[in-house]
Amino acid sequence: MAWEFQTDPEFQEEIDWIDEFVREEVEPLEFLLGSPVDLKQPRYEELVRPLQAKVKERGLWACHLGPELGGKGYGQVKLALMNEQFGRARFGPVVFGAQAPDTGNSEILAHYGTEEQKERYLQPLLDNQIVSCFSMTEPQGGADPTQFRTTAVADGDEWVIDGEKWFSSNAKYASFFITMAVTDPEAPPHQRMSMFIVPAETPGIEIIRNLGFHGESDPTHAYMRYNEVRVPRQNMLGGQGQAFVVAQTRLGGGRMHHAMRTVAQAQRCFDLMCERALSRTTKGERLADKQLVQQMIADTWIQLRQFRLLVLETAWLIDHHNDYLKVRKNISAVKATMPKVLHDVASAALQVHGSLGISTDMPFTDYIINSYHIGLADGPTEVHKVTTARQVLRDYQGGDEIFPSGYRPHVRERVRERYGFLREE
Ligand SMILES: Cc1cc2nc3c(=O)[nH]c(=O)nc-3n(C[C@H](O)[C@H](O)[C@H](O)COP(=O)(O)OP(=O)(O)OC[C@H]3O[C@@H](n4cnc5c(N)ncnc54)[C@H](O)[C@@H]3O)c2cc1C
Numbered sequence: 523m524a525w526e527f528q529t530d531p532e533f534q535e536e537i538d539w540i541d542e543f544v545r546e547e548v549e550p551l552e553f554l555l556g557s558p559v560d561l562k563q564p565r566y567e568e569l570v571r572p573l574q575a576k577v578k579e580r581g582l583w584a585c586h587l588g589p590e591l592g593g594k595g596y597g598q599v600k601l602a603l604m605n606e607q608f609g610r611a612r613f614g615p616v617v618f619g620a621q622a623p624d625t626g627n628s629e630i631l632a633h634y635g636t637e638e639q640k641e642r643y644l645q646p647l648l649d650n651q652i653v654s655c656f657s658m659t660e661p662q663g664g665a666d667p668t669q670f671r672t673t674a675v676a677d678g679d680e681w682v683i684d685g686e687k688w689f690s691s692n693a694k695y696a697s698f699f700i701t702m703a704v705t706d707p708e709a710p711p712h713q714r715m716s717m718f719i720v721p722a723e724t725p726g727i728e729i730i731r732n733l734g735f736h737g738e739s740d741p742t743h744a745y746m747r748y749n750e751v752r753v754p755r756q757n758m759l760g761g762q763g764q765a766f767v768v769a770q771t772r773l774g775g776g777r778m779h780h781a782m783r784t785v786a787q788a789q790r791c792f793d794l795m796c797e798r799a800l801s802r803t804t805k806g807e808r809l810a811d812k813q814l815v816q817q818m819i820a821d822t823w824i825q826l827r828q829f830r831l832l833v834l835e836t837a838w839l840i841d842h843h844n845d846y847l848k849v850r851k852n853i854s855a856v857k858a859t860m861p862k863v864l865h866d867v868a869s870a871a872l873q874v875h876g877s878l879g880i881s882t883d884m885p886f887t888d889y890i891i892n893s894y895h896i897g898l899a900d901g902p903t904e905v906h907k908v909t910t911a912r913q914v915l916r917d918y919q920g921g922d923e924i925f926p927s928g929y930r931p932h933v934r935e936r937v938r939e940r941y942g943f944l945r946e947e
Contacts, residue, residue: 610789630772631643654697673705698719736887
C-alpha cells in the first residue's frame with residue numbers, strides 16, 4: 523500500500539509556477555482594485571484579464587471542472603495543493619477561475635442545467651464574463667434550512683417566487699441567482715424545496731440593503747426580497763423537491779478548496795510571526811528566544827501542520843471513493859477545524875507583532891474576522907461538529923453490559939481464560 527507525502531515532480535513544477543506568479547503578479551492586485559467580483563470597476567480589464575490569460579495559457583484555469591467543461595479534471599488533492607498557493611491572495615481565486623460562489627454554481631449548472639441554460643449562464647460564468655449569487659439563507663434561520671419560507675408556486679408555464687433572503691453574497695454584481703424555495707410545503711422537510719435559476723433582470727427582485735462586515739470596503743451581502751418573481755418552468759434545477767440534493771453538488775469540493783485557502787492564509791500569518799520573532803528584541807534578547815513566544819510558535823506550527831494533513835487526507839479520500847457522501851464526516855471535520863486554525867494562528871501573529879499587529883497596517887485583524895466568516899458561511903461550526911460526531915458514531919455500537927468493554931477486571935479475566943495454560947506453567 524502506497525503511503526506518500528510528496529507531490530510528483532511534474533505537478534510540483536506547476537505548484538512552483540503558481541507560487542511565484544501569485545507572489546509577483548496576483549498579490550499586488552488587492553492594493554489596486556476593489557472587490558474581486560466587481561467586473562465593471564475601472565482597470566479590471568487592464569489588470570486582471572492579462573493574468574487570467576497567463577493562467578489559461580499555462581492550462582491552470584478553472585481546474586475544478588471536468589475536462590468536458592474545459593478543466594483538467596484534477597482530483598481534490600491536486601486542487602487542494604493549488605488552492606494552498608493562490609488562496610493566499612485576495613484575487614487568487616478570480617485569477618485562477620475558482621471564485622466562490624461561482625465555482626459551486628457552475629457545478630450545479632453543469633450537472634442540472636439544460637443546454638440552453640449552460641450556453642446562457644455556464645459558459646460566461648466559466649469565462650468570468652459574469653458573476654453569480656447563491657441565494658439560500660433567510661432572515662429567520664440559516665443553520666436550519668427546514669425553516670425557510672420563500673415559496674415558489676406553479677402558475678401556467680412559470681414559477682412565481684416570493685419571500686426574503688439574507689446574506690446573498692455578490693447579489694448586486696450577479697447576472698443570475700440560484701435560489702432555493704419551498705415548492706411542496708406538505709412534503710417531508712428535506713423534500714419541500716426546489717432550486718431555481720433566476721436571471722438578475724427579472725422584475726420583482728429587490729435588494730433591501732447590502733450588509734458588510736469589519737474590514738470589507740464594499741458591502742455585498744444582500745438582504746433581499748423576491749416580490750412575485752416569475753421564472754419559466756424550465757428554470758427549476760434538478761427536479762421538484764430536490765434542492766438539498768442539488769445544494770450538495772456545490773459544497774463538497776468547495777469546502778476543501780476553502781480549507782486549503784485557509785491553510786495558505788494561516789501560513790502567511792505564521793511566516794510573518796516567525797520573521798518578527800527573529801527581528802524584534804526586548805530586554806536584551808530576540809522575541810524568538812523567549813520561551814512563551816516559542817510556545818506560540820510551536821503550538822501554531824503543530825496546529826497548522828495537523829490541519830493541513832487532515833485536509834489533504836480528506837482530499838485523498840474524496841479522490842479514492844469518488845463520492846462526497848462517503849467522506850461526509852471528514853469534510854465536516856475539516857470545515858469545523860478551519861476557523862479555529864486561522865483564528866489561533868492569526869491571533870498569535872498579531873500578539874507577537876504587538877501594537878503594530880492590531881493595526882490596519884498589518885493583515886491580522888482581517889484574517890481574524892475572516893475566521894468568523896468561514897465559521898459561519900456554508901453552515902456554522904457547531905452544525906459540522908454534530909455531523910462529524912453523528913457520522914463517527916455510526917461506526918460504533920453500544921454494549922449491553924453495565925461495565926464497558928474496557929473494564930479491566932473483565933478484560934483480565936478473559937485474557938486469563940485464554941492464556942490459562944501459562945498460569946499452570
Ligand atoms: C460572510 C458570509 C457570507 C455568506 N454568504 C452567503 C451566500 O452567498 N448565500 C447564502 O445563502 N448564505 C450566505 N451566508 C449565510 C450563511 O450560510 C449563514 O450565516 C449560516 O448558515 C448560519 O445561519 P445564520 O447566520 O442565520 O445563523 P443561525 O442559524 O442563527 O445560527 C447562529 C448560531 O447558532 C449556533 N447554532 C446554529 N445551529 C446550531 C446547532 N444545530 N447546534 C448548535 N449550535 C447551533 C451557531 O453558533 C450559529 O453560529 C453567508 C454568511 C456569511 C457570514
